[in-house]
Amino acid sequence: MTTRIGILGAGLIGRAWAIVFARAGMPVTLYDVDDDALDTAREAIRQSLTNLQLAGLIEDAEPPLALIRTENDLARAMADTAYIQECGPENVEAKRRIYTDLETVAAKDTVLASSTSGIAASQFTEHLHHPERCLVVHPVNPPYLIPLVEVAPSPLTWKTVVDRTMHLMEQVQQAPILVRKEIQGFILNRLQGALLNEALRLFRDGYVSAEDLDKTVKHGLGLRWSFMGPLETIDLNAPGGVVDYGQRYAPLYHDIDHQRGDDEPWAPATLAALDEERREQLPTADLADRQAWRDRRLMALIAHQRSFSIS
Template sequence: MTRPVGILGAGLIGRAWAIVFARAGIDVHLHDAADEALERARDAIATSLDDLHQAGLIEDPERAMSRIRYDSDLASAMAGVGYVQECGPEDVETKRRIYSDLEAVVAKDTVLASSTSGIAASRFTDHLHHPGRCLVAHPVNPPYLIPLVEVVPAPATGQAAVASTMALMEQARQTPILVNKEVPGFVLNRLQGALLNEALRLFADGVCSAEDLDKTVKHGLGLRWSFMGPFETIDLNAPDGVVDYGNRYGPLYRDVDRERGDDDPWQTTTLAALDQQRRQQLPAQRLGERQAWRDRRLMALIAHQQSLTND
């Protein structure tokens, strides 16, 4: 029987992780030092579970809800857990303190994993007595709708911690990938960053409007990328596979890459112009409404994917 999972931090990501584990039949101990944060989390989780039920993605939201225990005392919350998902602030010194506190209250074999989007685990775990059980398990928001999890061990991380984390993510119906080296941004954000950097350059240079750039991904690249990755895409886009594709289009991509300068695509003026176009399409007061629309669309896509034979 799987030991309970501890979650440190009842914010947006901590609440989402609680849903991931609870719906998979795993007991969850959700900790936050602020009682009001736990109360907000309880209400938000109940709403999200109901939304998942309405979308046909969970059968018994009440049962999932019953698996989550809310506790403002760290030692009590982490008693008996076999794995901790840390969802604290994106700050190295804060994480170092959090991990010292966790090490003092968990069992010696408890895996400590961080949800950090880009901070290497070695930067906030090297001072611990048992750094070999620490790593990063970076989700995509919200993880109960987008299943990818980047598992990123530090040089000191033991194989047992990696293997048990990968297995737990599979049990929780996530899709873990193993990142073999600590690199800034890990894998997902490096890929996303490359696309965003190029999109911002095209926008700043007046090549394309913000709306048309979004259309290019939404009605072009994104349709393929929703069910296969970039390497499979190019493998299927030439008669004889990936080497054939490279021979045909490699020179074009190399020339495009050489065109890119060392300029910063995230200039304040570029972002201000982008914001102006985006606010014309979507007023600021409707951002929350559109975020809810995004989640409903993701639920519909997942429900469709689940109705098909697994490939």
């Protein structure tokens, strides 16, 4: 039986999710109340699929494009769907309203998943008649290029719903991880936030330029992290494995952690100084071109990774 997918919201994330599911051969209905947004989404999806074809990551852009239809009526969009991916505003009250509406139009066994970057599912689903079929499925942007997906159920989510969702994500070539307990920001953004907070402090306090800080990750940490994670890294960086590594370097990391204050690394003055350096390296007018360059580099990396096995 064909799995029909509904997507709420035709912005960047909604469009990207449409590509993920259609690329896997699943019919997708992309809903938005704004007809102009739907028209824009259709053309943006066509361009992204064409880019994937040119990179050799799909054979033909037309078959997945043909599986995506747009709709401005919520009931028609979500009819007969087995799974709905919500891509609405990052706001609890807005999501509560959206999920109330979705519950009225979706079948009782339809999974309702949110793309939220950091809001726990219980905050916007506990008021529903059937919160047991709701959870967070947080992608990394854009999910058709970066496969990690965080599956984060609420305490009320049924295990069968989690299992169905994990299986679906694997079917559509994503790499799902299970967030075992609710936590703000989930896993990826908490890790990313820790690095960003320290990066901003080091920049603010004059230890390093913005360019050199990016080089540290790009030519250092990032090379390893593109094919293995930080825990495997430390396990391989000492002759005896992770315990040996801890005995050697734990005091250093412990001292560094104590040196960090609880001050605000995202202060406006810090961001203004960072923006000044970044605009010297990349004028605002060139941001879109650089974003397209980023996506082409990701496509090339994915094509390279597909040429050999990465587990």
